Amino acid sequence: MDKNSSMNADGSKRTLSNRHVQMIALGGTIGTGLFLGASSSISQTGPSIIIVYAIVGFFFFLMMRAIGEMLFQDPSQHTFIAFISRYLGDKVGYFAGWTYWIGLICVGMAELTAIATYVHFWFPNVPSWIIQITFLVVLTSVNLIAVRLFGEAEFWFAMIKIVAILAMIATGIFMLLGHFKTNSGSVSVMNIFTNFQFFPKGINHFIGALPMVFFAFLGMEFIGITTAETKNPRHVLPKAINETIYRILIFYIGALTIIMTIYPWRSLNITQSPFVQIFSMIGFRAAAAVINFVVLTAAASSLNSMIYSSGRHFFQLASESHGKFMTRFQSMSSHGVPAKGILLSATLILIAPLLSVIPAVSDAFSLLTSACSDLYLIVYALTIMAHYRYRKSRDFMAEGFKMPMYRLADPALIVFFGIVYISLFFKGTSVVPAIIGIVWCIGFGLLSSREKSTVSIPNSVASRMQSND
Template sequence: MSATPPTMTKGSTTGDPGNAPASGGDGLKAGLKNRHLSMIAIGGVIGAGLFVGSASGIAAAGPGILISYALVGAMVVFVMRMLGEMAAANPTSGSFSAYADKALGRWAGFTIGWLYWFFWVVVLAVEATAGAKILHGWVPAVPQWGWALIVMVVLTATNLASVSSYGEFEFWFAGIKVVAIAAFVVIGLLAVFGVLPGSDNPGNGFDFLTSHGGFLPHGPGAILTGVLMVVFSFMGSEIVTLAAGESEDPQRAVTQATNSVIWRIAVFYLGSILVVVSLLPWDSKEIAEKGSYVAALDSIGIPHAGQIMNVIVLTAVLSCLNSGLYTASRMAFSLGQRGDAPKVFSKVNARGVPAAAILGSVVFGFISVGFNYLWPDTVFKFLLNSSGAVALFVWLVICITQLKMRGVILREMPEKLVVRMWLFPYLTWATIGMIVFVLGYMVVDGGDNREQVLLSTLVGVLVLAIGLVLDKRRQAAAKAVTAAE
């Protein structure tokens, strides 16, 4: 593909419902079935952070953490609606990076694409280590680093085999998460109202929401603290728009995922956290010591609650690893196609898999895992903090891109505007304001939050500078060719 930003032409078959080719014009196979995309969409918003990190959010904000989750959830719903508008019109493996390339310029697509890739290769190290810790607890004969290696190798092989094998693994990983949380919400609510047979919980209804210092025991300001603690657990909801380009019916998949994001967040995040803070007082030592979900299951009297949650958390970790590797490789593939990454990343093998992009991402993932074991408090902490605010940067770029892309879609392919952002452009601007406010509050809040924003900004500026230099060289080379002709 030439260095010219991607165009959105009416003649493209990509995105036409029912007309997905056996392999896309970019060489990727349309190997993801609708059931794969549906489960990727549903499970994409359920990260391991929901299970592992919710206890600290509850401790910081009390029952008011529900408002924090609702605010971040609303922000994600709006961002996904904007991204869905663009992706339904033109599904592509580059997703928001490719749209930013067209709407804002090469510098924007280059910068956000590489930052997003960087974010996911660091996540690979985090999740591989988390999964290895659980597996080592079960089988201590294998060292923790050995489990991390095994997990990475197995999922790399899965992604290299074919896109359908990635989809099948993710279908089952996500399915387990979805069934587990749905069962938790149903069983938990029955216990809350005292109608669950054999429950050890007294079933106080929603009394615990206000009985221990009120709904906001630490004051309204704790809601914003809670926002900072939960915002990153939502990262991953955009994966379905990258995967849609390799599906049988991209436009339908994106439309369904976008339309269903509201109930997914309401049930899986708000519903499950509501159950936790209704079954136990927010300040109970059980939540702090065992974790929110294990403590809730223990309060009901579910035997082996800790091991049950370990299985679910391991599934979430493997799902995140699987999708993280897929996402990083597809972003690298798209950058390679646009001339913003080594050309070899844009090559696909006979199975329609971008093997070089996958292996390139895995190599950096392995390096990050090594840093996590060798220098966890120095080098790896720097990598973690320097990628920490990337999620918010990505969402911000999606919003700004959508402001411009609406006009492009209306001009070039109005019939493909099947998903529309609500109250455009006012709600888009409001979402931009929300994201900027969160970033600003992270700086004011201090500590790791400030460090994450500042280091992520520093890395972003460095990537942007590289992108601008490369773009100037390309323009100079193009002028030289023109002059020679």
């Protein structure tokens, strides 16, 4: 297909521009964890939290290079899950596809739960379920109308988050250069190293921070999902992925460094966003309301992305299925979007409002995020295995967007995902979801191995894979 074509063979449209993709990539690396959870994470691990973010960010970047290499070779794919089916087999792809789709639904539910919490800042008496249904209907409509409208929504959602972080960093630098004094002392880089301890509350808290930071980066791979609906994908994709490392350095490492430069890390108020604390310090009275608006847009952005992604993943599942129920989801709407898959996914995300009114579920957000983290880890590991097989197949594009040192990087990534999974057992609220993840792998894995309704890998592809083993 010509790279400038505006229509894919399946009826989807290439209407996302470079402007959209770059901002989607930026927004995808910035979650609510930075705006709200930074104080808590710093209090648990001290300045060494920067090391946790750097380690997790580095491995995410490697994973993005692996995904990017496969998508560069075949930019027509709506999801990287297709490569799992292609290089690991249709049954493994069946397992990964459903697992990832369920993970997306869980993230959507978690973000919808968070949205109600943020809106209650201004409207505490409005029932959560009304807020959640309203946001879900609006964002689902955005996804149903046109891909370009989704791109515009994400562009502005991302812009709000980026401006907030850059404003905080600029404020911190101004305070540093002006020798600003706080109730805790002078603003100084030495605040990071004062009373420095690598494991201030024990190594268990350091390891336990891995799942939290890992969740903060979830969705970074979303940039690859937009490839099939992007103009000139082989021009846009490498740039968007390569710049991921700079985004991590600026928006996470940079922001955390500034926060601990302003405040000695032991003096941060863990019950309040560090962004609110910093802006309030310089006399910005509306700081709490502004940051609440920022995190609300961050959650809405994530939900918007989950609706977009889950609809396309379900379309991929339907395309690879022979089942009668799934065949009705194999078509695109006149707007070039998988409307039926989007509507089904959005309907399931409605489970979140139901959870919010069940008294027994006291911490629905933590439970859901922990559960989806498990599912993502499993799929990420399978994606890297698929990439390793791709490099040994005849599909390998020698002049493509190659991942560096894949023979070392791919095994290292799989080990890293395993370590993150183990770290789930270091935090009480993550133990049950971690166990559920193991049960899921065993139970659904056995079911997938007997699945007969999926489309098998073409023999030509399978033979090429075997000839290169």
